[in-house]
């Protein structure tokens with residue numbers, strides 16, 4: 001999703017801006033641009049290609065003040081004319097993340113004042129609006145504040161003026177933005193990872209903040225215009241682990257990192273003899289005693305993790321659980337219950353819908369909030385009382401892999417802690433689960449060894465247009481995750497169904513052109529699943545079955561069986577995820593799609 005970097009320094013800031021954009025590339029974007037002030041003039045470069053193309057285009061651009069942007073189109077097609085920064089009268093330049101909802105109305109007003117629009121974006125109105133105030137003699141700060149007062153919607157912005165060589169303005173409402181503080185140089189970015197090469201000192205801006213940034217000082221004003229102090233923190237984000245190394249794609253690297261990511265995530269329980277609520281924060285013990293239900297809010301892959309957790313929480317901990325798509329929950333009239341534990345799951349911790357759903361849940365009086373998240377300094381972490389950090393390390397591939405399996409590990413721990421507190425887990429069971437968790441990284445490593453077979457299998461999907469994924473019980477959400485992975489990166493239309501539902505509709509789609517992928521653990525639903533597979537075979541459907549050892553499902557004409565290890569009990573969904581990730585990866589690879597940056601998608605969706 002859109003990224004912002006801004007800098008003021010006593011050196012050329014162009015390399016800083018470009019490096020920052022490069023670090024934000026993983027979020028997904030369709031165009032990029034930057035603007036600097038050079039001898040009283042704005043110098044801009046934009047490109048619809050990669051940041052590397054922008055680097056070539058800006059090889060002669062120089063300046064000690066600049067703002068830069070990667071765009072993910074919302075208003076107006078991806079094109080150079082719609083790429084940010086947007087200018088007004090060659091005087092004001094703006095980069096913007098978010099969506100301005102009243103931009104049409106503002107555009108009409110500004111056109112009436114003689115402003116000519118050169119793009120189809122909502123952002124351009126911000127540039128003209130600021131200019132309309134600036135030309136009346138207001139300072140850049142005042143002009144920006146006046147313009148912001150007229151905007152409806154969400155924004156994080158950076159603003160510079162041609163006649164202001166060492167000062168810029170930034171502001172946020174609804175979209176993330178932070179200030180990086182250097183030694184006689186200052187920066188802004190939408191994500192701390194963009195600034196790690198230049199500073200670790202960070203001020204997280206709050207909702208409605210506007211900041212005036214100079215070479216060796218800055219002033220922050222809150223939404224009411226009062227001068228405020230925000231804490232200066234030292235970021236602990238790791239600057240490494242984002243190199244591709246020997247791998248061809250980040251997605252493959254991240255699939256292979258899963259044993260280590262799980263080991264890191266489970267580190268806290270590996271050496272302990274028992275499970276404690278403190279794993280989720282100091283206040284967890286008290287909070288967990290006060291709740292009698294769980295509400296999980298998330299989007300995309302994180303939502304699929306929540307769906308698995310629902311089976312665990314109800315069966316093992318005996319606690320009622322609802323899982324909702326965050327973008328639905330935030331607008332639905334729901335029945336709130338203060339005894340609910342509100343769990344948000346998010347890799348990035350910045351997903352706009354999940355963040356809004358969390359705040360909506362809180363506004364309804366549900367104060368027991370827990371974030372399961374991969375980014376320690378993210379908004380969702382900061383806005384939740386309790387937290388569990390998945391230690392997957394930076395995830396760069398847009399299609400989430402290691403974040404998902406580590407989220408599952410965190411959710412399983414939550415289940416066990418709640419089960420123990422509710423008297424549903426005796427000492428022996430606790431030890432057994434702890435043992436299984438410790439064994440998980442090596443079990444997962446064994447599944448990764450299936451990669452060469454799956455690569456071969458993938459050849460049979462390359463010319464398909466549709467695929468159906470089946471699972472039952474705990475593994476139905478895994479079938480959903482498999483379908484999501486395949487559609488995200490190979491662009492093959494894929495749907496998942498609980499296998500028992502096949503006869504109520506999807507069976508009509510089955511013929512020899514429809515590959516059917518089945519997740520077949522050796523659990524209590526195995527015999528039921530086998531009957532469902534017969535239904536598919538009888539209609540000429542080609543079956544691809546990921547079967548645990550001892551399921552007695554054999555390969556035959558039209559039935560391709562991939563042998564998984566022995567059944568892993570409640571942790572089986574984590575193992576069954578791996579072959580589906582690999583399948584999606586190898587199909588996409590053979591189709592030649594952009595695996596790490598699939599078309600139209602973004603890694604971190606910070607707008608609604």
Ligand code: G6P
Nearest residue numbers: 300301302346347348351400602
């Ligand atoms: C985007 C990503 C998905 C991700 C979803 C939720 O759509 O492309 O991979 O699952 O956002 O993201 P989150 O960071 O909240 O887990």
